[in-house]
Amino acid sequence: MTIPNPADAGSGEALASPFPEPTPISTDPSRNATERPGDRIFRGLAQGSGIFVVALIVAIGAFLLWRAIPALARNEENFFLYGGNWVTTDTSAMHFGIFDLLQVTVFVSVFALVLAMPVALGIAIFLTQYAPRRVAGPLAYMVDLLAAVPSIIYGVWGLYVLAPVLKPVALWLNQNLGWLFLFETGTASVAGGGTIFTAGIVLAVMILPIITAVTREVFVQTPRGQVEAALALGATRWEVVRTTVLPFGMSGYISGAMLGLGRALGETIALLIILRGTQQAFGWSLFDGGYTFASLIAATASEFNDQFKAGAYIAAGLVLFILTFVVNSLARAAVAGKSAK
Template sequence: MDSGSGAAMAAPFPEPTPISTNPSGHAKERLGDRIFRSLSQGAGVLIVAIIAAIGIFLLWRAIPALARNEANFFLYGGTWNTSDTSAMTFGILDLLQVTVFVSVFALLLAMPIALGIAIYLTQYAPRRVVGPLAYVVDLLAAVPSIIYGVWGLYVLAPVLRPVALWLNENLGWFFLFGSGNASVAGGGTIFTAGIVLAVMILPIITAVTREVFVQTPRGQIEAALALGATRWEVVRTTVLPFGMSGYISGAMLGLGRALGETIALLIILRGTQEAFGWSLFDAGYTFASLIASAASEFNDQYKAGAYIAAGLVLFILTFVVNSLARAAVSGKDRSAS
């Protein structure tokens, strides 16, 4: 009896059967599910393959021209000379500076305006105003780039001329408003081009920010109002923290659009071979505008290769910007959680 009792007491309790958290784990996968999963995976792999193929193609076409380049491709900012294909001189220093400068300038102008529009549409505007106003803002994205370029050159530039002259005369001691390599009164400067570019990227930032702000949990907003918070305090304590990652994502999408804008900047921004001086009243070429302006030289593989090399740098630049944006948004989401 004792040994039997001891054996019974020493016997371990049976382990409980684990409960599956996947309700379809033991079910037979349907044919439609398998097809949909395969198509989804194929679409993802196809996108990655296309991006890799573009990068490989640009590198392959750029190597012959880079081999004949007698200047430092990354540090040379002088005259772009590809007339003699046996001894070419070209570099991207000024192109990179002008592209980044005009894009960041446009982004700094567009971000506060887009944030204000998104806050107004989601928190302050009457319902009868939200739809038409949001529709008008979205329509800005449908305007062709060439229309923006013509409008900026013939309509906006004359209006901005007094403002540019005043900034240059009164704040010229600061490098951003100092005299550049172009005429301040002419209008074909980064100052005018950046404002036009800000209008072009405004709908992208506004649309993304508005869609994120609308998703703010209604319970948090009502709780803040119940505690006596004003409408602005609700925006500051609930809406902005919740939607900041979406706001950053929209801004980075707008920056990607600005980096690759071509026709509008080709029309507005005056081309020059003079050195870039980090002034808003400088002129010059961006990556995209230079490539577009030299389309007539693409009949020669070495001349075209020089511009393809510049396009490869632009491709990498936009890829890095988008990657950094994704990392920033992911990091903010993890810290918020």
């Protein structure tokens, strides 16, 4: 019998050589798939829609800027710091500015938001966590119907129905808390009701369905497993809401609040009916009157037959346009920051 010589087996390089790595399997099902014509058409329509929206927004901003520049060139005042009366009769030397408009717009909108947010949160929690199914559906439908009421109806209701009801409350606040700047006597009649106090409450009712709807839809998406786990550990219903539902839905709640704020900033007819115009400077009192950006533009629409007079109000509209963008950007940042945690 012949015994093989171990030296004849070579150096062992062939045995030690690594196996060839297998070709990685793609986890993307569409990587090697043939793109169908319908997919290409749908992708093109989706991309075109996104580009169209961006182009439309840019076009609106460019149009407002283009129409505002001639009037701004003839303005004798500092557009951002002037808070006096608008004098646009002499188009060669105009006097207008947004200082008071910006303050009134922000103040009444934030006041409405402060009133609406706690109520909207309570309604959303009740509808999603406490209300029986047979009650939650009709109640949610009724809250959503508030968004269908026309603005002019809210304005008439606020001035002729709500204001008389709020009169004793407004007088009491003015007489007993008048030492605080928020409740001191302002530029409008406290008893008359044409104040930011009345307008803010009406505006809060108007933005309530927006905040409630968004918050409710987010709360409903809370993972059922987390809720059941909290209940299994002995948590009460409120503890489930506090430890599970609220942390999960807080970003949606903030987003809904910012949407409501954007709606409040642009409200026109209701505030035009309720708020009383004034020739005095705004004093940060709830019993002040005045104009917001939108209500002033609507009140002076008869002056739009002249390009320079119209340009003055278009300049104010441009600031409102930018303000809404800032609010939406802050909302997106808040939601993104909350989601990243």
